[in-house]
Amino acid sequence: MLPPTFRQLKDVRPPALTPPALAAAPFSSTSPVAIRLDHVSFTYADGAVPALRDISLEVQQGEMIVILGASGAGKSTLVKCFNRVIPAFQPGHFSGAIHLFGRRLLTEKVGELAGTIGMVFQDFEAQVFSTTVRDEVVFGMEQIGIAPAEMQRRLSEVLAQVGLAGFESRDPATLSGGEKQRLAIAAILALQPRLLVLDEPTTDLDPQGRQEIFALLRQMRTQGHTLVVVEHEIAAATEADRLVVLANGQIVAMGPPDQILPRIETLTHAGVRPHDFDRLFQTLAIKHYPRDVEGAAQVLRTRGVSLAAHTCGSDRSTLSCTSSPAQQLSSPAESASPLLHLAAVSHQYAGARSPAIAEITLTITAGEFIALLGANGSGKTTLAKHCSGLLTPTQGQVFLHGQELRTVPLAHLAQKVGYVFQNPDHQLFAATVEEEVAFGLRNLGLPPTEVRARVSEVLETVGLCEVRERDPFLLDKGERQRLAVAAVLALRPQLLILDEPTTGLDYREQRAMMELLRRLHGEGHTILIITHVPWVAAEYAERALVMARGRLLWDGPLRELCRRQDLCAQAAFRPPDITRLGLCFGVAPLSVEEGIGWIRSAKSARGQHSSGEL
Amino acid sequence: MSLSLYLDRQTFVHRRHPLVKLLALLFFFVAVFVVDHPLFLLPVSIGILSLLVLAGAAANLYRLRILFFFLFPFTVLIWSIFYRGGTRLFPFLPLTFEGILFGLGMAIKLSTFLATSVLFLSTTRVEECTYAFSLIGLPYRIGFAITLAFRLVPLLLEAVLTVIQAQRCRGLDLQQGHLLQRLRHYVLVLIPVFMGVLRRANHMAIALEVRGFNSGVRRTSYVRAPWQWNDTEAVLVVMGIAAVYLGLWWAGYGRVVSGGG
Numbered sequence: 001m002l003p004p005t006f007r008q009l010k011d012v013r014p015p016a017l018t019p020p021a022l023a024a025a026p027f028s029s030t031s032p033v034a035i036r037l038d039h040v041s042f043t044y045a046d047g048a049v050p051a052l053r054d055i056s057l058e059v060q061q062g063e064m065i066v067i068l069g070a071s072g073a074g075k076s077t078l079v080k081c082f083n084r085v086i087p088a089f090q091p092g093h094f095s096g097a098i099h100l101f102g103r104r105l106l107t108e109k110v111g112e113l114a115g116t117i118g119m120v121f122q123d124f125e126a127q128v129f130s131t132t133v134r135d136e137v138v139f140g141m142e143q144i145g146i147a148p149a150e151m152q153r154r155l156s157e158v159l160a161q162v163g164l165a166g167f168e169s170r171d172p173a174t175l176s177g178g179e180k181q182r183l184a185i186a187a188i189l190a191l192q193p194r195l196l197v198l199d200e201p202t203t204d205l206d207p208q209g210r211q212e213i214f215a216l217l218r219q220m221r222t223q224g225h226t227l228v229v230v231e232h233e234i235a236a237a238t239e240a241d242r243l244v245v246l247a248n249g250q251i252v253a254m255g256p257p258d259q260i261l262p263r264i265e266t267l268t269h270a271g272v273r274p275h276d277f278d279r280l281f282q283t284l285a286i287k288h289y290p291r292d293v294e295g296a297a298q299v300l301r302t303r304g305v306s307l308a309a310h311t312c313g314s315d316r317s318t319l320s321c322t323s324s325p326a327q328q329l330s331s332p333a334e335s336a337s338p339l340l341h342l343a344a345v346s347h348q349y350a351g352a353r354s355p356a357i358a359e360i361t362l363t364i365t366a367g368e369f370i371a372l373l374g375a376n377g378s379g380k381t382t383l384a385k386h387c388s389g390l391l392t393p394t395q396g397q398v399f400l401h402g403q404e405l406r407t408v409p410l411a412h413l414a415q416k417v418g419y420v421f422q423n424p425d426h427q428l429f430a431a432t433v434e435e436e437v438a439f440g441l442r443n444l445g446l447p448p449t450e451v452r453a454r455v456s457e458v459l460e461t462v463g464l465c466e467v468r469e470r471d472p473f474l475l476d477k478g479e480r481q482r483l484a485v486a487a488v489l490a491l492r493p494q495l496l497i498l499d500e501p502t503t504g505l506d507y508r509e510q511r512a513m514m515e516l517l518r519r520l521h522g523e524g525h526t527i528l529i530i531t532h533v534p535w536v537a538a539e540y541a542e543r544a545l546v547m548a549r550g551r552l553l554w555d556g557p558l559r560e561l562c563r564r565q566d567l568c569a570q571a572a573f574r575p576p577d578i579t580r581l582g583l584c585f586g587v588a589p590l591s592v593e594e595g596i597g598w599i600r601s602a603k604s605a606r607g608q609h610s611s612g613e614l
Numbered sequence: 615m616s617l618s619l620y621l622d623r624q625t626f627v628h629r630r631h632p633l634v635k636l637l638a639l640l641f642f643f644v645a646v647f648v649v650d651h652p653l654f655l656l657p658v659s660i661g662i663l664s665l666l667v668l669a670g671a672a673a674n675l676y677r678l679r680i681l682f683f684f685l686f687p688f689t690v691l692i693w694s695i696f697y698r699g700g701t702r703l704f705p706f707l708p709l710t711f712e713g714i715l716f717g718l719g720m721a722i723k724l725s726t727f728l729a730t731s732v733l734f735l736s737t738t739r740v741e742e743c744t745y746a747f748s749l750i751g752l753p754y755r756i757g758f759a760i761t762l763a764f765r766l767v768p769l770l771l772e773a774v775l776t777v778i779q780a781q782r783c784r785g786l787d788l789q790q791g792h793l794l795q796r797l798r799h800y801v802l803v804l805i806p807v808f809m810g811v812l813r814r815a816n817h818m819a820i821a822l823e824v825r826g827f828n829s830g831v832r833r834t835s836y837v838r839a840p841w842q843w844n845d846t847e848a849v850l851v852v853m854g855i856a857a858v859y860l861g862l863w864w865a866g867y868g869r870v871v872s873g874g875g
Contacts, residue, residue: 121817125814130740141836142833143828144829420783423810426773426777
């Protein structure tokens with residue numbers, strides 16, 4: 001370690017890049033560099049290991065940078081250093097130097113930088129304070145002392161920019177998630193920051209909302225904004241000038257998307273899900289390929305893959321024709337043991353004009369794996385809560401093993417149907433992980449030995465044995481989500497309902513969660529998940545239930561659903577890219593592995609007729 | 615779910631400048647405060663009721679009907695019993711004519727306070743409130759704290775409902791057990807709720823500063839409602855009413871027993 005005085009001296013370097021005149025000036029308008037980090041490290045006050053290690057990075061004006069990485073890789077920590085939220089709000093040990101438009105940041109308050117650097121966060125509820133859209137946008141401008149006449153001009157301008165013109169008098173509470181997040185962006189844009197940072201802006205949004213934000217990002221990019229976007233998915237990455245991949249607080253890869261995205265190993269190691277096409281084409285040893293469906297289909301066509309009429313005819317592939325197990329599962333009439341049956345169930349919330357769900361009739365059979373799909377507000381959660389007795393229908397009936405659900409005692413019901421809420425923090429309260437799991441068991445009045453045995457068993461199942469003594473609030477999001485599942489799973493419910501079990505998790509955690517569910521399914525649990533994530537539904541669920549405007553639009557095999565573009569559009573469900581690519585050829589692979597299998601079989605089928613190029 | 619009583623309408627009352635609404639609230643309070651006699655109070659009460667109807671806010675009175683139903687008879691009863699002085703109506707009961715009259719006056723007075731507040735909240739946005747407060751010289755931060763409270767309470771209630779459901783799924787029956795057990799059960803609900811609120815409060819504090827709160831620059835104010843001639847008239851009328859009532863008080867009118875009570 002260097003003595004403090006010497007370290008300070010070292011921090012002031014390099015003098016050549018920080019002329020004193022510039023350092024004293026407010027912020028340079030000529031500096032081509034928006035922000036520059038020199039050897040930045042940071043350790044949280046309560047952290048054992050550094051959250052950031054020796055990060056050096058430069059963002060040019062007009063550039064768009066996407067920062068990728070797993071949960072806990074330091075993405076959020078990194079961008080929070082940009083405007084001194086760190087260390088101002090989260091104390092810890094900071095070292096290194098940050099220059100914002102040529103000026104070294106030293107003691108500035110976060111608020112003082114508001115007009116220079118804007119920041120939008122994941123939690124859109126926590127960024128909206130006002131009762132009208134107008135007041136929301138104006139709020140920041142009032143704080144930094146914009147003249148009232150100018151405020152009016154900027155208000156109209158930014159609302160038009162984010163597509164919320166005409167919403168001035170609306171109460172933000174009545175907006176959709178995507179609209180709220182766009183409002184948060186508008187409120188920041190009104191301050192005309194020269195650098196805009198978005199910290200996981202789409203994580204809490206449904207596919208519709210995400211598309212809205214991505215469209216806005218594209219538009220801002222063409223308008224010349226300097227953008228730094230933190231994401232744990234690559235959806236926005238293809239648009240960027242440069243990608244930065246973080247792992248354990250360090251930059252492990254940096255460069256243009258075309259260089260970084262094909263590095264599947266690096267991405268997977270960093271907890272980022274690679275693009276379907278990168279995995280597909282690299283396995284097929286094809287070098288140059290685009291990442292849009294039409295372009296990729298073109299590449300395959302030039303390689304001799306053709307419409308798959310023969311595939312379906314020749315080998316009765318599960319890709320193109322409905323697989324028989326799924327067919328069986330979706331026709332309850334043939335099945336012996338209906339677990340849950342909804343008979344013409346409707347629910348109208350008090351004060352609502354129309355029912356949230358209307359006349360839903362369906363049967364869930366023991367051993368199914370079901371994905372409940374639909375746009376936000378389509379009635380998914382309302383339906384799922386009826387399956388678990390959290391809501392009782394205003395019309396119709398729900399039967400559990402033939403008994404009407406509302407007559408089933410709570411303690412009994414909890415052992416039949418488990419419901420895991422979207423946000424694990426809504427149910428965690430105990431001092432230790434063990435206690436958390438034991439809580440439900442004690443509610444059932446089980447003897448202590450049985451409680452202990454089941455706690456151990458369940459913690460083993462979800463892989464939390466090592467942290468059993470820890471405080472649940474100190475676990476990371478993926479662990480907390482698994483703990484929430486464990487807490488419900490301990491009651492050994494036959495039917496396990498999970499509301500968006502992968503939201504807010506990185507790819508590795510998502511995989512771990514879904515593999516856990518697959519295992520539970522294998523052990524005989526019936527699983528129902530509400531999800532927005534295409535690959536999660538496609539790779540794991542057999543049966544799809546699609547809600548639209550409170551009605552059940554589709555009940556059948558998921559593969560079939562993917563073929564029905566009209567239904568997918570109504571449900572705001574976009575099949576995975578690999579599926580959409582397959583559909584160009586008349587097949588519907590649900591995973592990259594299936595896609596590779598299909599192309600190889602197409603190749604060998606073709607090889608019998610002529611020499612294929614694949 | 616919304617705690618706010620605000621009703622988004624475009625009535626004469628809604629269109630008044632926030633400062634007018636705030637001043638009217640204060641002046642009506644003064645007028646009602648200085649007299650006790652039901653006959654003197656009723657004109658103001660009827661005035662407020664008419665304004666509530668005019669503002670389309672009568673529904674809010676209905677929403678809060680429980681409050682009025684409890685407040686009114688209870689006040690009449692308490693004040694009638696504890697009023698000292700006057701002549702007893704019955705030899706065996708501590709009831710006097712003056713006492714009942716005073717109790718009735720008190721009930722009308724409190725109900726009118728309440729109704730006036732309902733009128734104010736039904737026609738004034740939280741931001742307008744804050745704006746009006748800043749115009750009369752109240753520190754911005756106090757006004758803003760009120761705004762934020764309005765924002766946080768519905769979030770809190772929503773969280774409570776979700777947590778209750780989440781704990782229900784694990785077999786926690788809030789209705790079960792004796793009082794102490796039930797209280798303990800509610801603690802299990804409140805822990806996740808407060809942890810969530812603290813986390814969110816921290817996010818909010820960061821989001822606020824990022825938007826320039828604490829920017830060190832002198833704040834400006836968006837012009838939410840330009841002052842109109844009607845506003846001047848309204849203020850004059852309300853001031854006039856307050857002045858008349860102050861005059862009555864000064865001259866000793868409006869008491870249940872003149873000269874004392």
